Amino acid sequence: xxxxxxxxxxxxxxxxxxxxxxxxxxxxxxxxxxxxxxxxxxxxxxxxxxxxxxxxxxxxxxxxxxxxxxxxxxxxxxxxxxxxxxxxxxxxxxxxxxxxxxxxxxxxxxxxxxxxxxxxxxxxxxxxxxxxxxxxxxxxxxxxxxxxxxxxxxxxxxxxxxxxxxxxxxxxxxxxxxxxxxxxxxxxxxxxxxxxxxxxxxxxxxxxxxxxxxxxxxxxxxxxxxxxxxxxxx
Numbered sequence: 001x002x003x004x005x006x007x008x009x010x011x012x013x014x015x016x017x018x019x020x021x022x023x024x025x026x027x028x029x030x031x032x033x034x035x036x037x038x039x040x041x042x043x044x045x046x047x048x049x050x051x052x053x054x055x056x057x058x059x060x061x062x063x064x065x066x067x068x069x070x071x072x073x074x075x076x077x078x079x080x081x082x083x084x085x086x087x088x089x090x091x092x093x094x095x096x097x098x099x100x101x102x103x104x105x106x107x108x109x110x111x112x113x114x115x116x117x118x119x120x121x122x123x124x125x126x127x128x129x130x131x132x133x134x135x136x137x138x139x140x141x142x143x144x145x146x147x148x149x150x151x152x153x154x155x156x157x158x159x160x161x162x163x164x165x166x167x168x169x170x171x172x173x174x175x176x177x178x179x180x181x182x183x184x185x186x187x188x189x190x191x192x193x194x195x196x197x198x199x200x201x202x203x204x205x206x207x208x209x210x211x212x213x214x215x216x217x218x219x220x221x222x223x224x225x226x227x228x229x230x231x232x233x234x
Contacts, residue, residue, distance in 0.1 A: 023060060026065050027172065032175070033172060035075060035076045057074060065077055076172075079172060079173040085222055091163075092215070103201045113149055118195045120142060121143075125139070140174055147163070177228075
């Protein structure tokens, strides 16, 4: 088990730093879904005692990023086929509201930011095939940033907070699936369609575009999970 994070610096809350370090390692894929977690190994790597490790693990369990195997062991959460489908259903409901709000309230600067993210993703995927794990992670970050910015642009802070809870699980899910098939991550054309509808303040078109994008993504990701698990969606 390796963690691509530096040892903890003690200038801030040790518990908070430990939590953030472990959370970042999970969401970046350094700690992969299903990987067993051992307190002593984590403490040694981060150069802290087991107490902040335990506190961080409890918080990550509440976040749904770490799970117990029922026998006292802990592992990075693995998203099931059913969980994946339900997460996408939640996003479909929330992000229709998100794009509608963005069409009404997004500032010129926020729309420019959306365009920048779209162009960056287009250039990244046009230069070469998706073979680099670093490129995949960059695209995952761009995908998250795009949807998070739309939520912020809606002006609805409660909506943004709700989506943040879903986005963490989605990042875990996308890491889980892109490790085996980077092709499930298609954001170039779909993101541009969403951006253009928001830029033109066309709420109906934006809702239609986000529905199409998330349903297509759901089909790709759930299909990939079904192949990996050998269990089709009921």
